[in-house]
Amino acid sequence: MPRQFSRIQAERALLPQGWRRDVSVELGDDGRIARIRIGDADAALTPQGAAVRVETLVPAVSNLHSHSFQLAFAGRTEGADAVSPEQAGGQPPSFWSWRDVMYSWAARLEADDIEAIAALAFATMLESGYGSVCEFHYLHHDRSGHAYADPAELSARIVTAAETAGIGLTLLPVLYSYGGLDQEPLKTSQRRFGCTLEQFAELLAAASRHVGSGSRDGRCGVALHSLRAVSPQQLGALPQLLGEVGVDAPVHLHVAEQPAEVEAVQAVLGARPVAWLLDNAPVGPNWCLVHATHVDPIEVRGLAASGATIGLCPVTEADLGDGVMPVRDLLDAGGRFGVGTDSNVRISLREELRLLEYGQRLVSHRRRALADRQHGTGESLLRHALSGGAAAAGRHCGAIEEGALADLVALELTSPCYEGVADAQLLDAWLFAAPAHGVREVWSAGRHVVQGGRHVRRPAIEGAAREALRRSEDRYRTGR
Numbered sequence: 001m002p003r004q005f006s007r008i009q010a011e012r013a014l015l016p017q018g019w020r021r022d023v024s025v026e027l028g029d030d031g032r033i034a035r036i037r038i039g040d041a042d043a044a045l046t047p048q049g050a051a052v053r054v055e056t057l058v059p060a061v062s063n064l065h066s067h068s069f070q071l072a073f074a075g076r077t078e079g080a081d082a083v084s085p086e087q088a089g090g091q092p093p094s095f096w097s098w099r100d101v102m103y104s105w106a107a108r109l110e111a112d113d114i115e116a117i118a119a120l121a122f123a124t125m126l127e128s129g130y131g132s133v134c135e136f137h138y139l140h141h142d143r144s145g146h147a148y149a150d151p152a153e154l155s156a157r158i159v160t161a162a163e164t165a166g167i168g169l170t171l172l173p174v175l176y177s178y179g180g181l182d183q184e185p186l187k188t189s190q191r192r193f194g195c196t197l198e199q200f201a202e203l204l205a206a207a208s209r210h211v212g213s214g215s216r217d218g219r220c221g222v223a224l225h226s227l228r229a230v231s232p233q234q235l236g237a238l239p240q241l242l243g244e245v246g247v248d249a250p251v252h253l254h255v256a257e258q259p260a261e262v263e264a265v266q267a268v269l270g271a272r273p274v275a276w277l278l279d280n281a282p283v284g285p286n287w288c289l290v291h292a293t294h295v296d297p298i299e300v301r302g303l304a305a306s307g308a309t310i311g312l313c314p315v316t317e318a319d320l321g322d323g324v325m326p327v328r329d330l331l332d333a334g335g336r337f338g339v340g341t342d343s344n345v346r347i348s349l350r351e352e353l354r355l356l357e358y359g360q361r362l363v364s365h366r367r368r369a370l371a372d373r374q375h376g377t378g379e380s381l382l383r384h385a386l387s388g389g390a391a392a393a394g395r396h397c398g399a400i401e402e403g404a405l406a407d408l409v410a411l412e413l414t415s416p417c418y419e420g421v422a423d424a425q426l427l428d429a430w431l432f433a434a435p436a437h438g439v440r441e442v443w444s445a446g447r448h449v450v451q452g453g454r455h456v457r458r459p460a461i462e463g464a465a466r467e468a469l470r471r472s473e474d475r476y477r478t479g480r
Contacts, residue, residue, distance in 0.1 A: 300335070
């Protein structure tokens with residue numbers, strides 16, 4: 001990495017108590033914010049350390065849901081030839097047909113490809129303004145479906161990719177045992193994902209060791225793929241699994257993403273997915289329920305009362321035609337959400353937040369759909385994403401405060417749309433009017449990884465990823 005500075009001097013910064021001018025942020029050797037001084041325009045000139053001067057500093061969001069390997073086929077599922085065997089009978093494209101295409105791509109990736117593509121995804125996230133990522137990782141085995149000598153080999157590759165990019169990582173190895181609610185066996189196309197409970201416990205312990213040998217801000221949690229892929233009995237073993245990574249470690253699970261899923265869970269388990277989960281699992285503040293798109297009012301209130309974070313992925317949910325979660329109702333009930341890039345079809349923090357707001361406007365027929373009474377829409381959305389992302393990642397971040405990890409973003413404010421804009425409206429302009437990412441500098445746990453809008457290792461990371469993408473495309477097209 002290029003030279004690391006120990007201080008950031010910001011003309012303005014978004015602190016927990018609001019916008020403040022002339023803010024000096026001192027970074028500790030442990031990657032945390034050691035000291036904050038407000039109203040001292042000359043702080044950067046003091047002998048305690050050189051400083052980077054920025055115009056506007058805000059906390060960096062944690063990307064709470066990513067499948068980095070899916071970047072391999074971003075933009076490649078829209079053509080007339082991008083159909084699954086199930087579509088040959090004339091069924092319209094859907095989430096389920098997209099899933100079959102995803103399985104085909106997952107089967108073509110070697111370990112080196114997975115690592116290189118993940119590093120590119122992580123570097124792009126940083127350039128977009130994310131400071132850390134929760135990687136929902138279910139590619140466990142080799143292409144034939146056999147375990148590696150190290151059962152967590154591919155988890156180790158994700159850790160290495162995060163190290164290469166310099167992004168904060170919450171690794172979430174995924175338990176994925178069944179192909180449906182009747183505990184039917186996994187399909188051949190799912191063989192890279194599958195583990196028994198015993199195999200997964202071994203894999204999880206190994207993955208946790210890999211995370212522990214990486215960056216000091218890394219974290220390991222547990223993911224249960226969905227109610228389709230784990231049994232109620234396996235869900236009951238969660239306390240034992242958490243014994244491998246910490247009782248307060250993050251727990252993530254996909255739920256209620258598709259209407260067909262809701263209907264299937266009702267038929268087999270006798271209740272709607274979220275309702276069943278709230279009644280049968282210890283859902284709490286360390287949980288992140290991803291999507292929760294199709295929920296009724298009782299479930300919404302139950303989610304809010306549980307303290308869990310709802311993981312919203314608006315770009316992917318729109319891409320797959322999932323639907324729109326009633327987020328305003330969730331907020332009114334006291335609930336919490338964050339955002340993630342999920343399939344990584346388009347990696348952009350601003351687009352996730354903007355589409356989230358616009359989707360709510362389209363279904364509610366109101367403006368400022370997710371804004372609170374104290375802040376503009378842009379600032380409201382950012383504050384929600386910061387809080388929810390930090391909780392989902394199990395990471396002390398999301399705020400410019402002493403002791404927090406130095407996950408920070410300096411915004412790029414060169415567009416004419418910022419002329420004359422007051423601080424209170426600055427994030428509205430950034431989110432809804434400014435071009436491109438609007439990000440100039442990014443720090444992740446004090447690592448200055450984006451400078452001048454570009455990741456400091458982009459040429460090398462991108463070069464390796466291009467090679468991996470060419471190899472995987474060749475295997476996909478030739479069926480090798």
